[in-house]
Amino acid sequence: MRKITIKLLTRLPTKYLTSGLILIISLFIYGVVGSMLIMHLNFVDSIYYAVITMATVGYGDYIPHTGIQKIFATTLALGGVALLAYVFNIMLTSFQEQMSKYSKEARKMKAINEMDDYYILCGYGRVGKVVFKELSQRNQNVIIFEKDRDTYDNIEDSDRVVGIHKDATEDDLIAKLAGEKCRSVIIATGDDVSNLYIVLTIRETNPKAWIVARASKLENISRLKRAGADKIVSPEVSGGKNLYVESTMPHLLRITVKHDINKIYDEFKIITQHGCTLENIDYHLPGIEAPLSRKIKTMNLEDGKKFRDNLNKNEESRIALKNLYNIVNSIHSHYISGPDRATFIKLLKDLGKHVEIIGTNLTDEEIAKKTKLDD
Template sequence: MKTLEMLLEYFKRNRLVNFGILIILAIILYGVLGSIFIMHLNIYDSIYYTIITIATVGYGDITPITPLEKIFTVTLILAGVGLLAYILTFIISSVTENLQNRRSGRIMAKRLAEMENHYVLCGFGRVGLSVFEELKKRNQKVIIVDMDEKATEDIEEDENIVVYNANATEDKTIKKLNIDKSLGVIIATGNDVDNLFMVLSIRELYKDAWIITRASKKENYKRLKHAGADKIISPEASGGV
């Protein structure tokens, strides 16, 4: 029942799949109308003839006689076999991928929820990598948050390391990181605006969170401190955390 609800929700949101379904219905409608007006069949035989022609079953009980009937049948076969096969393949693969993504999302949510006494590392560039290596040496648990999958693809995940490819500036992402049970949040992106936004969001959601952030420009130190950062570092001034 839950899977059915997920499928219905997916169809509602995915216009390409809906468009594919409309094309399939259009092919069936073409076959039925053509069978009525060209083959001179009744509605029931028209539906029957359309289905067996598209499915390439062809029992031989209804046979096109005139050139026009033969042309119609050929076009129906081409449309049915070619386009229908392509669209069905697309729909099946698309739905399967969506269900797999949903399942992966549930697994990720479970892993994130199970993390305790960990550090949340936002941003995995040069500084983020340096921070991660230091935390790893100390056998600390880490959730790495970065939108760039390529930046994190070489990280070997285990029970102490979770990679979450998402936008850390969004509240919905922040809420999944179990920050209230963490040892602290380390913001290491090279964008001071993003860092400021993350500090503000995290401090608003988690009053007691310990937040350390990177500042690329000295003039932003006060802004970050005022936003709620407990400690501010500069990659030029510090080699680690």
């Protein structure tokens, strides 16, 4: 208890300690000078008189007789009492605040210990809030580290959310929490240097931790990777991809088709012959709205030939793909980008000769209804 008390007292706000010290010195100088000029004492006795009067001890060695002496002694004693009350109040208030802080931190650590598992989110800024929203929608336990006081105050603690007001670059608590119970550490601050330091801090203690870091600048992606981040996400890269996708919307077509694996190469050949790019493939589970997606991003016929040859040579791959087609009842969608609408019309006409076209630009909900009927 004694160690805790000393620790709390040593953390009194500097501005209060400074102002208190200035007041004490000012009052002491007033007492010494006044004792010499008004009480007509020598320098040593003036120091003695000032101290005992400020402390309201009053041994009676020197008694004021004149009116000005009595006024001086009264103001010095009242100043000493007021100053003691001021300093004591500061110490008591700060002590209570620190005790409340330690008690609150203890409750937070207890809540964390009671969690079966959790995600750690470092940074609650523009990107961090989006990440937190996604985690919250999935009812995940989240521990949020945020150093900015105003931003931290916006975090609402609950059974699944614990906010910690600490700078993760200056405190090793984040490394201690990134242990076995931690599913993933998401570092989303806007400062790449801080992100790099946090990655190093966590990786040094937890070599098995799964770390996802944000890179604000492209040139820092490789640095974060070397530091130990498992995945790096750059808003610049993802933002550029989103801009590209949005820009291609007038020239992007979603075709939902039904065919077996023997038609894959023919289908791909038709797409490339029309100068189009196969962007994505969505496999639709019967009656389920969310599809299984696979990124392709190719318009090279050689890629199609390699894929066909691999299926012919690798029986396990062929069986696995066939099983997938059986599960989805051979229904899947292609996202195809092309130069213009006229090309898409020709593409649809040629594809219709080889595969069954269920529809174009259907929503996942519409496809789920169709696959449920076909199931």
